[in-house]
Amino acid sequence: xxxxxxxxxxxxxxxxxxxxxxxxxxxxxxxxxxxxxxxxxxxxxxxxxxxxxxxxxxxxxxxxxxxxxxxxxxxxxxxxxxxxxxxxxxxxxxxxxxxxxxxxxxxxxxxxxxxxxxxxxxxxxxxxxxxxxxxxxxxxxxxxxxxxxxxxxxxxxxxxxxxxxxxxxxxxxxxxxxxxxxxxxxxxxx
Numbered sequence: 001x002x003x004x005x006x007x008x009x010x011x012x013x014x015x016x017x018x019x020x021x022x023x024x025x026x027x028x029x030x031x032x033x034x035x036x037x038x039x040x041x042x043x044x045x046x047x048x049x050x051x052x053x054x055x056x057x058x059x060x061x062x063x064x065x066x067x068x069x070x071x072x073x074x075x076x077x078x079x080x081x082x083x084x085x086x087x088x089x090x091x092x093x094x095x096x097x098x099x100x101x102x103x104x105x106x107x108x109x110x111x112x113x114x115x116x117x118x119x120x121x122x123x124x125x126x127x128x129x130x131x132x133x134x135x136x137x138x139x140x141x142x143x144x145x146x147x148x149x150x151x152x153x154x155x156x157x158x159x160x161x162x163x164x165x166x167x168x169x170x171x172x173x174x175x176x177x178x179x180x181x182x183x184x185x186x187x188x189x190x
Contacts (some may be wrong), residue, residue, distance in 0.1 A: 049158040056160075057151060073163045076152055080132030080167025081174070083145045088175040090138050 051069035055062050063069050110116040153164050 016136060045138035045156060047156050047158050047161065051155050051159070054155060054157050054160070056155070057148060069159055071145060073159055076160055076163035077147075077170070078168035079145065080149055080150075083142065083149060084168055084171025085175045086138065086142050086145065090142065093131065093138070097129075097135070 018030045050175050051066050052064055053062060054064075054069070054072075056072055063072050105117045105119045108118045141156075149164050149168075
């Protein structure tokens with residue numbers, strides 16, 4: 001008879017446990033304090049509508065009441081709106097900061113043997129300029145906010161997922177109409 005001793009400091013694969021080991025001694029990795037040494041609890045990956053013990057981005061930020069969930073809903077809603085507004089604001093700033101516009105003309109054959117002049121616009125931006133540095137900082141903020149929204153959605157809490165979706169939709173509705181689309185009638189697909 002061989003005896004296997006198991007320390008609670010190390011996790012063993014359940015297939016390595018002896019068959020005579022009592023089933024009540026098997027530990028789930030979802031149990032508190034047994035999450036690969038981190039003390040984190042693994043959450044179910046299904047959507048739920050709970051407002052108790054809902055972690056929100058940081059370990060000390062946990063929702064435990066309907067009022068806290070309502071506050072988190074409003075905050076996440078405005079964060080998603082801010083994200084959409086930031087995307088549009090960056091596009092507007094980019095258009096305003098474009099420098100060194102050049103127009104290049106080239107002859108192209110037209111109908112009946114005529115020659116038409118086709119004009120192309122080239123826009124550039126300087127790397128070491130205030131507008132480019134501002135765009136870089138805003139890009140960093142946009143990436144961080146987008147990952148925050150993704151992590152909030154990955155809580156699988158239905159209320160928070162709805163806040164992200166409705167906030168993004170509302171932000172797009174309020175900010176995207178400022179997004180000007182310029183159609184160049186001389187532009188051709190080759």
